[in-house]
Amino acid sequence: MALIVQKYGGTSLAHADNFKHVARRVAALRDQGHDVVVVVSARGDTTDELLGLALEITPEPDERELDLLLSTGEMVSCALLAMALKALSKEAVSLTGLQAGILTDKAHSKARITGVDPGRIQRELKRGQIVIVAGFQGVTTDMDVTTLGRGGSDTTAVALAARLKAGRCEIYTDVEGVYTADPRIVPEARRLQDIGYEEMLELATYGAKVLHPRAAELGLLYDIPILVASTFVEGPGTLVCKGVTMEAENKVRGIAHDLDVAKITMRGVPDRPGIAAAIFEPLAQANISVDTIVQNASLENVTDLTFTVAKGDLTKAMKVVDKRAKQVGFKQVLADGTLGKVSIVGTGMQHTPGYASKMFRALSDAGVNIHLITTSEVRITCIVDGAKVPLAVRALHEAFELAKPQ
Numbered sequence: 001m002a003l004i005v006q007k008y009g010g011t012s013l014a015h016a017d018n019f020k021h022v023a024r025r026v027a028a029l030r031d032q033g034h035d036v037v038v039v040v041s042a043r044g045d046t047t048d049e050l051l052g053l054a055l056e057i058t059p060e061p062d063e064r065e066l067d068l069l070l071s072t073g074e075m076v077s078c079a080l081l082a083m084a085l086k087a088l089s090k091e092a093v094s095l096t097g098l099q100a101g102i103l104t105d106k107a108h109s110k111a112r113i114t115g116v117d118p119g120r121i122q123r124e125l126k127r128g129q130i131v132i133v134a135g136f137q138g139v140t141t142d143m144d145v146t147t148l149g150r151g152g153s154d155t156t157a158v159a160l161a162a163r164l165k166a167g168r169c170e171i172y173t174d175v176e177g178v179y180t181a182d183p184r185i186v187p188e189a190r191r192l193q194d195i196g197y198e199e200m201l202e203l204a205t206y207g208a209k210v211l212h213p214r215a216a217e218l219g220l221l222y223d224i225p226i227l228v229a230s231t232f233v234e235g236p237g238t239l240v241c242k243g244v245t246m247e248a249e250n251k252v253r254g255i256a257h258d259l260d261v262a263k264i265t266m267r268g269v270p271d272r273p274g275i276a277a278a279i280f281e282p283l284a285q286a287n288i289s290v291d292t293i294v295q296n297a298s299l300e301n302v303t304d305l306t307f308t309v310a311k312g313d314l315t316k317a318m319k320v321v322d323k324r325a326k327q328v329g330f331k332q333v334l335a336d337g338t339l340g341k342v343s344i345v346g347t348g349m350q351h352t353p354g355y356a357s358k359m360f361r362a363l364s365d366a367g368v369n370i371h372l373i374t375t376s377e378v379r380i381t382c383i384v385d386g387a388k389v390p391l392a393v394r395a396l397h398e399a400f401e402l403a404k405p406q
């Protein structure tokens with residue numbers, strides 16, 4: 001009898017009928033004799049609605065209280081799914097992140113799982129229960145509730161699969177797998193049969209929200225194959241795993257996009273040792289992740305410095321930078337929250353010239369202006385106007401012929 005960890009996303013759990021559908025799927029798995037742990041997300045747009053409510057109360061909600069508020073969305077789902085299973089005469093128990101033993105660090109709103117105490121889940125499984133766990137949340141050593149970042153229920157599922165030594169983790173969502181680009185933007189995008197952890201991690205980190213980046217990272221670390229498939233349509237899905245065959249011809253595996261990008265530019269920054277550290281150290285201390293950083297060549301010992309952060313961190317980052325402006329002595333700070341990122345990703349691009357130029361040509365032909373460019377060994381990213389992102393994704397999908405079966 002194998003242990004299977006499944007996760008159902010919010011889009012699969014919007015209405016009562018969806019809970020009944022998921023309960024029937026889970027019950028069928030149990031009837032096959034498996035031990036089953038199910039991780040659930042908040043229903044539909046619940047997390048956004050709760051966030052909106054908090055912002056109506058105050059523009060800068062306290063992080064600890066916000067995490068407690070947002071964690072309730074997943075608790076609603078896990079109670080409802082347990083009820084739906086009991087209505088089918090199945091033994092089921094719902095557990096919050098705390099009850100399920102999900103331990104995290106203290107970084108509210110983007111906490112990382114530091115460990116899983118599996119005792120309660122194991123006891124419930126031994127009693128023959130189907131265990132339903134509220135995703136996206138954990139608890140610190142001080143017993144404060146934390147959340148894992150948007151989309152974080154995927155990570156709860158992979159962490160549980162790793163700790164409970166499940167053979168694999170199944171992520172059920174509203175699309176039939178991982179595609180060459182977001183199928184909502186590129187209708188002709190192709191489902192990938194499989195994809196390596198590194199490529200999935202890069203796609204997810206750069207915006208492909210079909211899987212949370214930390215879930216891909218934990219899959220890689222603990223070698224847990226992750227199946228991404230549809231809640232509603234039977235099909236093979238996409239297996240995220242190691243040992244995936246390289247595609248011979250086209251070395252771009254997929255295109256990711258992200259509209260959650262804000263840019264901060266500091267003009268007239270004195271060019272002397274220690275300035276970058278003076279700016280980026282307090283940002284790190286404030287737990288703000290900085291992505292792209294570009295420093296212009298200096299003219300008469302004065303330079304411009306630009307970096308990007310998530311939109312949700314813009315106000316906090318501006319406060320930090322404004323404070324430093326006086327100490328470091330730069331002339332002007334500008335913020336722009338209307339940008340987006342498009343990235344091409346593929347491990348096969350390494351050491352092969354021509355990908356960047358092809359990307360820039362495709363964007364230019366589509367009339368998309370590039371603000372900033374960053375690269376890694378397996379990725380090229382362009383920061384462009386947010387409104388142009390869908391156009392850019394479609395242009396790149398076509399230029400790299402990703403709709404063609406490889």
Ligand code: ADP
Nearest residue numbers: 009010011173174178179181182184208209210
């Ligand atoms: P869930 O609620 O199940 O967690 P998400 O909305 O977080 O679902 O993720 C699924 C969505 O991810 C899809 O509806 C799709 O629009 C989007 N997506 C973005 N990039 C991709 C991609 N490369 N392949 C598949 N889906 C993608």
Ligand code: ASP
Nearest residue numbers: 041047136150151152153
């Ligand atoms: N409910 C959370 C979100 O909307 C977590 C998740 O769905 O995985 O981001």
Ligand code: MG
Nearest residue numbers: 009151209210
């Ligand atoms: Mg998700």
